[in-house]
Amino acid sequence: MKGSFWRKAAAFGVTALGLATVQSAAGAAEDTTIAVSIPAADHGWTAGIVYHAQQAAKEIEAAFPHIKVIVKTSPSASDQASALEDLVASRKVDALVILPYSSEELTSPVKEVKKKGTFITVVDRGLTDPTIEDLYLAGDNIAVGRTTADYMKQALGGKGDIVVLRGIPTVIDDERIKGFQDALQGSNIKILEMQYAHWNSDEGFKVMQDFLAKYNKIDAVWANDDDMLLGVLEAVKQSGRKDIRLALGGNGMKQMIEKVKAGDALTPIEVPYPPSMIKTAIYMTAAQFNGQAPIRGKVKLDAPLITKENADEYYFPESPF
16 A cells, blocks of 8 residues: 555565565575464455465565465464464474464463464454564554544534444454544534444344334444445445435445545545555564564554545455455
């Protein structure tokens, strides 16, 4: 994404890796193995995670033959824990990049990997013991909610009745809701109701049908994830209702970016929480071993407003998300 932090971070990784190639010209570089452990593609966003992780692996291995990037997907927390055990038992792993299926269930398994001297990069869902992490990279969920609410306030003139679809009971969802509600304070926008739809388009459709049946007037909808927004939009379309002025989501799904690019009246803006962050994390981890520039700490990606004017920067047509 031109001008965005995560593309700059990935570019930094490429630069650092390039410097390493020059520095290693006088002698062969040591073999490095980076394991990438991520959830299987059970919805759109995780499908994007898998896509960008696989792209990073191909690009890094093609450019730097001494680096092996192993991508493993897991359909559950227990499967992910088992996959980690198998990975470290069968080979020496220099670094682990992990997006935990569940923070609680993966903390102990990752800690065991850490004990072997492995560099640990955690993405998105932090571990319950942050001291295990050498590098942590995530989006800003509070900003996702705040940026959306700020736009909604302006577009509705500071007043109106809205409904909200939540994801699943997690810190991620709590932070998005907090950012959204905090930003609405002081306005005359009333949240009629909030319901969980579990980041699922079918459930988003059912929840929105329920809202439409219960409330005669809804000025706007916030589904805090684009998978849910797909269901919301279909429910609104089938209802024929004309009172709904805005239906907004979040995460940067390509179908929503296409709507923004086209100037869609109902979904004119988007807020990113890009699955491409896994790619940035892999590149930064590789730079740790090849750029002679040790990387430690926490990196939080911004959540800027995506409009028709800048939507091309956030559009990945080849990605499943």
